[in-house]
Amino acid sequence: MGSLLISAMFIFVSQYIKKNEHKIDCHYFTILKNELFRLIG
Structure with missing residues (x-):
């Protein structure tokens, strides 16, 4: 469940960045990418 949430967040962030x-x-x-990887652990 946690990994699914992180995947969804990652996709959302990617889309936001593209736009x-x-x-x-x-x-x-x-910085954002480093934060995401830190959250993923």
């Missing part, structure tokens, strides 16, 4: 790519800078994306 707002021009607004989000690379540094922010890296």
